[in-house]
Amino acid sequence: MRIRPLAVDALIAAAPTTVAVLVAQEATAEGWPALDAAGYALLGAVNLPLIARNRAPVAVFLAAVLMWTGYITAGYWPVVNSYGPMLAFYTVTSLRTARVSAGCAVLLAAVWIYAGVLAPRASMPSVVGQAVGFPLILWWFGTLARRSAELTRRLRREQAERARRAVMEERGRIARELHDVVAHHMSVISVQAGLGRFVFDSDPPTARTALGTIADTSAEALEELRRMLQVLRQEEGDGAPPGPMPGLARLGELVERVRAGGLSVELRVEGTSRPLAPGVELCAYRVVQEALTNVIKHAGRARTTVELRYGRHEVMVSVIDDGEEVIQDRLPTGPGHGLIGMRERAKLYGGTVRVGPRSEGGFAVRLTLPTSPQAVRHRDDAQGDDAPG
Structure with missing residues (x-):
């Protein structure tokens, strides 16, 4: 059974959502207010758009960061909803150019520092280190994934091109052999035509037999010509080796x-x-x-x-x-x-x-x-x- 890409994205989006819900249970122990209905709604607004992260990575990242900023401004524990924006940022770095991912990294770091400013007991050196370190690590792994995907696509194109050339070369070789088959037919026709003309008046039965052979051989030659034209795709560089074709x-x-x-x-x-x-x-x-x-x-x-x-x-x-x-x-x-x-x-x-x-x-x-x-x-x-x- 083949799993559809949308189903895979939905399962991946469910992972940070589940983690966020579990981490939210520890909010009161960390000195933050427990999540209420509005908090869970913001939690869903941050993580649910991740289903479309591969189709519109930048838009999903911006939506996740915007909802995360609203979640932080409302006074909830920032850590709870940080996994969705980080996954969205990783997707941007793996699918978009370095310039786009650099801009997204700056935005993610800015929101991270904003959360540290609002946190009552946050250590700003630690917050700044996290704001720089986490986006840098995600950018590194995302860039590796993007380069690997580009290399895979290039290898597939090269394999397809080699397979296409192999088919063309094989068709050319077959066409050269068919050329010799047709040449054999034409030789038979030429000999039988000369025989028929020579005995046309003196030996009518032999002449009729020669004409019948010409008719049959020419029909086969036309079939071989049709097949040769069907496989011939490019000008032949060299002839087939001399000698009769094996059968x-x-x-x-x-x-x-x-x-x-x-x-x-x-x-x-x-x-x-x-x-x-x-x-x-x-x-x-x-x-x-x-x-x-x-x-x-x-x-x-x-x-x-x-x-x-x-x-x-x-x-x-x-x-x-x-x-x-x-x-x-x-x-x-x-x-x-x-x-x-x-x-x-x-x-x-x-x-x-x-x-x-x-x-x-x-x-x-x-x-x-x-x-x-x-x-x-x-x-x-x-x-x-x-x-x-």
Whole structure:
């Protein structure tokens, strides 16, 4: 259950009010008149505004000091109602500039000395020492609190900026890889177009087959271009490394390399293997690669299983290990690229990725990707319709 800030302020305001009521019981023993109805009313007038101290610290401080001055002038024991103004002053120093808090400190000290002047048996050196010492201590702690809050806000802004840059860098890297996928499609289209033109008169069936391949490949290329434009946010500085993009057919090679490095890993394939869009295969391959890297970093010699399952309209890959390390080390606590890359890739292809500990122990990364371009398009359109205009 989350406690509302107003409720917290009300509880804090109740603390000096309660202390004031308890201290007031000792007034007669100290030679001061006991609080009557007017005294309790002034006591409430000093402390109740503290509920709004974080919203209007200077106004609350001025109201508390004004009511406290009236309380002192009425002849009541000043100590009883001193806690509210001091709390209000601390709030001013923790939320406002040093210049504002200095002015409030002078006012608090002046009222304190005024109370000493009216007190029949007060020692003025002691009163002046208290009038200077208490505001100085409160100003010190309030200033520390204000600087700590400013530092926290600055750190949060810097973390948010680092996370934003990490997302942009990851999107740029994905866009570079998609660029190579599109280039592959265009190469296929170019070859098939040349073949179709060459056999257009002599071998019409082959020409029709080439045209069909061009139609299918161009549709996939348009999908990849749409995705690339969706993630591309800034001009690319360098190209992607040359060579064919990895896919699901190379998962075995990936598992063998990891196994050669000392990790006990097994690959399981369920369903009928079939060729998928290169971008979908690249997405699945990269997620498995990142998940295995995560196991090597955090789970040591844990037994790991890579599961690849072909569904009718989707493909699912899971990386499951039985590591017994501290799970908190595996969960994202900063702007790391690994989880960001998984999420960005899954979102780009209309899929989902789940990362977290298993109830029976260990850790799991599960990715589900739709394999039908129509399904992805319909999901993207639905998300666009739900987006605010």
